[in-house]
Amino acid sequence: MTPWDMTSEHLLRGLAPQVLGAVARRFRDFSSAEDAVQEAMIAAFTQWPQEGVPENPRGWLIQVASRRMTDHMRSEIARRERETAVAAETENVASLLEIEADMDPDDTLILLFMCCHPALSPSSAIALTLRAVGGLTTAEIANAFLVPEATMAQRISRAKQTIKTSGVPFRLPPRHERTGRLPAVLHVLYLIFSEGYTSSIGSHLQRFDLACEAIRLTRNAKTLLPDNPEVAGLLALMLLTDARRAARTGPHEELIPLDKQDRRLWDRSEISEGIELLTAALSKGSVGLYQLQAAIAAVHDEAESVEDTDWPQILALYELLKRVAPSPIVTLNLAIAAAMVHGPAKGLELLRALDRDPRIAGHYRLDAVRAHFFEKMGDHDAAIKHYRIAAARTTSIPERNYLMTQAARLAGD
């Protein structure tokens, strides 16, 4: 036994997908194995902090999970016997050594591809990934998303049902399929990060830190897929964004936009790690959307102030991003960069194209950016009008407060 310390939780969570892989393979039942490993995780979280971490933590988890599986199978057989009176099946109680021998170094990766399968809705994929790959308890996931535990448990069980009915096999997708499936995996990891980054504002400070968890999972994915520049790009993007965490809210939890942040509060070690990862990824030559977004974040992070920011470079990166992954949000950000380089009139001109795009027309962000441009041009009436429209349309309270304050500032007393 070694005493439970800060690193133990990381160790335990890292073991969860390995143990699940072995148990699922042995018992040929992913869904029940996933429940059994969850129970083993809860047992470990209850016992290890008090009794210490066992000598063979992985073996401990496998043993508890297999016992649960065996109990589950016994009751299943008993139920079927009651129902159909068939002869008892031979019990498939495997020894610990046998199960450990079944482990595959790719298990974590297999699970990641499985839980982020495109057949699942984003919310189910997120929930299942956090539990099966992240080793989080249902209660922690429910807490992070502010939903009742029963709701989250149901979402996870539905996700597993979807996997079962769509016949997703428990194995690594063949090499030629992996590239095609990877974007879905990265997207789920990115959504977990965004949710965490969003929810760490305001009254939700007691929630499980999903941003940290997303970084841990992406780091893990980076170890498993060391040569993929987009995995590295995503990790860099997360680190370069997370680096600003301490600066993005004021003493009253109010939102502080990038241009008003105290840059001395930015986390230098996260920035340098992000830049290092990004530089290595970019040298591999296949530039994707996460690397480009990370590159934009890096340009911001390297600047001493808004004025010192290399806006022409940001504009060029958005031009590239628009080609690689066109979206109205990219065009919107491109307009902001263009306004910084060529003046607000240019920005307004670029926004006009978005008014005809049904994906973003009427979206508060369009009004918020437009308000900002009008303010820069000195047209305060138009700026106030658009700040207020944006404030009425946003579904975020910190942002509504920010936008209403901007309008009030220009309107004067």
Add this chain to the structure above:
Amino acid sequence: MKYILMMNTMRAGHGVPEWVKKDLQTHIAFMMGLNKELRESGELISAEGLSFPDQAKLVRAGKNGAPITDGVFPESKEFLAGYWIVDVDSAERAYTIAAKASAAPGPGGAPLNMPIEVRPIMSGPPPEML
């Protein structure tokens, strides 16, 4: 994304609706079925029915913040009868659930087509603003 679905009744009377037993049972079974369905899909955050409007009080702060209660204004034509809070993947999904609730069976089993007000619940700022 979380939404609140508010079910407003248009009834003028304030008490219990005077439906025949069978219609009431069908209506109650429908509502329970809807809640079960939302629980099973992992979308339900909460669902509450409210007491009838004759139990409602309007409260204002008086001197020293002491509550001054008043009956409900008789001219009110719409009352909040209950609400659902759901966590769904899209606004369209929230509208679909609302439409389903709206068509709850009324007298003679005919759909009531009640107005359901759907509104997003405010959340944290989107990450791209940060």
